[in-house]
Every structure is written in C-alpha cells, then in structure tokens.
Amino acid sequence: MLTELRKSLIASIWFAFLTFPIMVIKVNSIEKTIQWRWMNVVYVMVGIFFLSMAFRFLLKQKEMRAGKEESGTEIKLSPIHQLINHPTYRVVFGAALLLFAVVYPFVFSTYQINIMTTALMYVVLGLGLNIVVGLAGLLDLGYVAFYAVGAYSYALLNHHFGLGFWAVLPIGGVLAAIFGILLGIPVLRLRGDYLAIVTLGFGEIIRLVLENWGEFSKGPSGISNIPRPGLFGIELSLNDAITYTYYLMVIFVVVTIFFVNRLQDSRLGRAWIALREDEIACQAMGIDKMKTKLIAFSLGAFWAGIIGVMFAAKTTFINPASFTFLESAMILSIVVLGGMGSIVGVILGALILILLPEYLRELSEYRMLAFGAALVAMMVFRPQGLISNVRRTYSINKDE
Amino acid sequence: MLMDFDYFRELFFSGLTRGAIYALIALGYTMVYGIIGLINFAHGEIYMIGAFTAFIAATIFSILGFPALAIIILAGVCAVIWSASYGYTIEKIAYKPLRHAPRLSPLISAIGMSIFLQNYVLLAQTSDFLPFPALIPDFDFMEPYAHIVGSTDVVILATTTVIMIILTFIIKYTKVGKAMRATAQDRTMATLVGINVNRIISATFIIGSSLAAVGGLLIASHIGQINFYIGFIAGIKAFTAAVLGGIGSIPGAVLGSVILGLTESFATGYVSSDYEDVFAFSLLVLILIFKPSGILGKADNQKV
Structure with a gap:
C-alpha cells in the first residue's frame, strides 16, 4: 500500500x-x-x-x-449478452427500443429530435465503419471521405440537375462505393498500419480538393439551400420535415442493423472475420483475399455515402469543414469504444459519444480531449470495447 | 533565363530547408518504427509541444533580457528536455501496456494520444496562431549571399547536418546505439544477451522526441508562427518522408525528407500553392502503392 x-x-x-x-x-x-x-x-x-x-x-x-482466460476458467457472459442472446428477451428488448424510437418525437422537442437524428446518423456510420474495421480488420482513417462523396453528390447533383433526395440516395451510395473500390484496388495490398495512413492521406486529399477546387465544389464557403428529403411532393413545415427526417433515420438504422447482422453470419462475414484473424491461413483455405477485402471496403463506403446524402439533406448546408480528419476519428472512436465487431456495442458507442456531449454543453470544449483519452484508455484497458463481440466457440463435451 | 534560374535556386534552397526539418521529425518515426514496429502517430504532437515550449521559454528569456544567442540555446534546451519527457511518458502510458496486443491496438492508441495532446495544448494555451520570434539572427557575413540563401536556411541546414552526424555516431559506436540496433533486429534475442529492452525503447523515444523538438524550434522560428495543429500536418509529411526513404532506415529518412522537401517546393513554385499538402499526400499514396518498402528499405515479406 x-x-x-x-x-x-x-x-x-x-x-x-x-x-x-x-x-x-x-x-x-x-x-x-x-x-x-x-x-x-x-x-x-x-x-x-x-x-x-x-x-x-x-x-x-x-x-x-x-x-x-488462459487457465481456462469459464468466463460468464455479461448481463447484456445474456439479454441479447436469449431469443425471447431479445425480441422484447428490440420491440421496446423500437417503440421508444417511434414515440420519441411525440414526447420530446424539435431540438431533441434533431440531436437524436444526428446520433442515429452516427449509429449508421459506425455500423458501416464497423464492417471495415471491426469485421474485416482494415483500419480506415479516411472514412469521412466517402461520407463527403455522398454529401457532395447530393448537393451538386441537386444544384446542377435538380435531382431529388430519393434519386440521389442510391447514386450517392454507389458513387461512394466506386470511390471505395478505386481506392481499395491499389491500397488493400498494404499491411494494416500502412493502409491506415494511406486512407488518412486519401481523406485529406478529398477535403483539400473540395476546399481548393472552387469551380467544382464552391470551395470553403460550401453549398447552401439543399432541399430536405421529399415525401411524395407534399410540402412539409420545418418541424414536420425534421420529424420526417428523424423517422427516415430510424428506418435506415433498422435496415442497416438487419443487413449488418445478416452479413455477419453470411459466408462473406465469416470470411472477413477469418481474414482479420489470419490472412495467410485464409488464403490457404481458398478465400480470395483481395475480393473479400474490397467488398468490405466498398460496402463500408456505400453506407457512408448514403449517410452523406442524408447529412446534406438534414443540414441543408455543407462545406468541406464538416469532413475533417477529426470526423473520421470520431466515427472510429464510436466503433472502438462500443466494441469492434459488435453491433450492439457500436450503437451504444454512437449514442454515448454523440448524445453525452450534447447534454453536457458546459464541458463541450473538453469533448475532443475526452475522445483522445478514451481511445487510449479503451486500447490499454479494454481493447474489446464496452460490449465485446462474443466469439463463437464450440465446446466439446469430454464426458461423452 | 537568369531570372528563371534565380527562381529555381530559391525554390531549391527552400526545398532543402524544408527537407532538413522533415528529416528531424522523420528520424523519430523511423527509429521508433524500427524498434517496436509502431507508427507513432503522436510524434507530430511531440514536435508541436517542442515548438510551444521553445516559444514560452524564448519569450520569458527575452523579457528577462538575455542576449539573442543565449535565448536560442536556452529555448532549444528547454524544448528538448520537455519534448523528451513527453515522448518518454507517452510511451509508458499508451504503448508499453500494448506491447503484445494485436498490431492495430497501439496504432489506435497513438491516434487517441495525438488527439488528446492537440486538445490539451489547445485548452491549456490557445487556439490562435502565435507569432514566433525570429530567433535566428541575420549574420553579417551572409550579406553578400542573402539573395541566394537566407541566414535561417543556413542555420537550419548546418544544425541538421551536425545532428545527423552526432546521431550516426551514437547509433554506430555507442553502447546504446548498438543495443538499439540489436533490439530492432530481434527483441527476444536482445533480451537474451542482456539488453534491457524496455530501457532501450525508452531511449529511442527520448532521442526521437529530442530531434523533433529541435525541428520544432527551427521550423517555428523559420515560419514565424505556431498553433496547436501544426503537429498533425508536419507529422504526416515527416511520415511520408520516412516511408519514401524506407521506414526503419535512418539514411532513408534523411533522403526521403530531402526528396519530399524538394518535391513540395518545386510543385508549389511551378504548379500551384493551393495544393501544397495534396502533393505530399499524393506522393505518400503513390509510394505506398508502388514501392511500400521505400527507396532504401528492406522488402518485408509476410511469413507464417
């Protein structure tokens, strides 16, 4: 002592x-x-x-x-895992959450709805990056570039050609995915830490180009007057539009969770996890390393693109300052804090990191300080995140 | 024609100066990478803290009325002491507990550390650009050549050269240097022959951070202003230089830095100054794609 x-x-x-x-x-x-x-x-x-x-x-x-763990003592599952692994509880829990999400706009003010929409956007971004970082184990530090591609494709296509939100939504996603593939083909051969730096460089290049190529992107002053998402041509008041955007986001989140969950259990998802653990063994098992990584990369980019379109539509104004490295770092913190590879963890991580600073306004200047410290602390003390991904294990009963 | 040559010469020297400063930072990256295989993302922040410490020390000493030469030396000493201490402490907190963790964990930890340090300086000091005093005086004997190369450039180039020679000497001939090379080759084997690996890793961080501090002092007094964010860009550029030369190789870091400095200088001079950072990043992406092992680096094949 x-x-x-x-x-x-x-x-x-x-x-x-x-x-x-x-x-x-x-x-x-x-x-x-x-x-x-x-x-x-x-x-x-x-x-x-x-x-x-x-x-x-x-x-x-x-x-x-x-x-x-080494001595082989049985590790008890945490309460949250018992909750989400039990089929009945899981359904009840999910239904309660969904009910809460549906009722939310009727209970809280427009301001709160807006914050929640932002938080939900980060949930989807986190889940998208989770595919790349958590499942496939590719550290992507330029994730925000794909987000920017989505946002700018909506802003520019709308500005020049008058395309609406719903038309650009898939275009934005696909464009981001194409960027992902274009970047992925040359760089995915690289080892983990080099990949991180190249993606970081790529993210910065995209931002600098947007900032300096004024004729294309209107430079640092950004693009304003981007229309909000449409609802069959019905004119919505500002409050209704915000509520509508919120519901759209809830649907996005549910769809994303469904997809990511299915992906995790698919052949592809297993291949990602295997690739994360041991690349050489994977190749020996006949997994096409390049193709598998490329799919992870472009799928992650696709989600970022979609949310980028959503972001532009929600804020109605975008400029390159929204797409800095810190944004990438924040999304990464969400994934790391929540638990790499764990869907529930990432959702929780996004809600904590986005909502907490909003409600602790007085401490908002310490936000990035806390993010940085949290990243270090998580890596040192709890690398698996708040809610770790349960590894599938098969136990053999020795008595039989 | 003569006009053009003067412009070329100006760009050449400014590129060389840039390269010299990148080299000071890049060496820290390369040494740490050589020994523990980690991209020390917080290294740029060490350089930034070095510049801030030098700024604070220089202002205090100039208020106390010290002569110019004493100010620059004392500011440099302070910057080196504190930067080295930061480097040492960061390694103990953020990297040492992760020695045996998967490869990505220390990298994420390093990114966290970098964000933390940036905001720490932002909150404790200021977010504004601070005017950094021109510590390096204009020498009288340089007067006839002033149109070709400024005094600051000469001082920076000379300092860097001297530091490189000292560093080479340390690595080649001293006990610490030999132990460092041994640890970089094979950590387990180094432990077996009685090298205290933890101490050697600390020493690497201390030396690397000191070099970054000198770089911070020189560049800040060359450019004339600092803020909390300078470490991020400088760090990435120095990393680019280290990779260009072949990460883990000390002569490679210097060579890469000079090439990067010249490339940037000529590209901004002849193409466009708006895209200054884009050139460096593009160069980084291109090298990593076509020759990840760098100019002087060893190819690193993954084995089972």
Missing part, C-alpha cells in the same frame, strides 16, 4: 514537471507579459495522483483477467 502511494506521488510530481510549461505559463510575446497559473500545478498533481492509482489498478485487473 505504501509503495502504491509512493508510486502515485512520484507520478504526480513527474507530471507537475511535465505539464509545467504548457499548463502553468502563458506568455504574450507581443505585449511581453507572462501569466503564471500556479493553481494548475495543484490540479494536475491531485488529478494525476488518483489517475495513476486507477491506471495501475486497472492494469492489474486486466492481467488477472488474462490469467483467468
């Missing part, structure tokens, strides 16, 4: 030194003034003292868990 305290004390002194220039001193080089913020030293030291204790405690716990 005493050694623990001493270790924490050393850590807090170390961090006081480490954060000293950035946290304590603030200079103004023009007016030549120095501002000393000594209170921050105290905050840092107290904070780090407890954090370092928590850090070591959690690491120890993780090691113990790993030890248990």
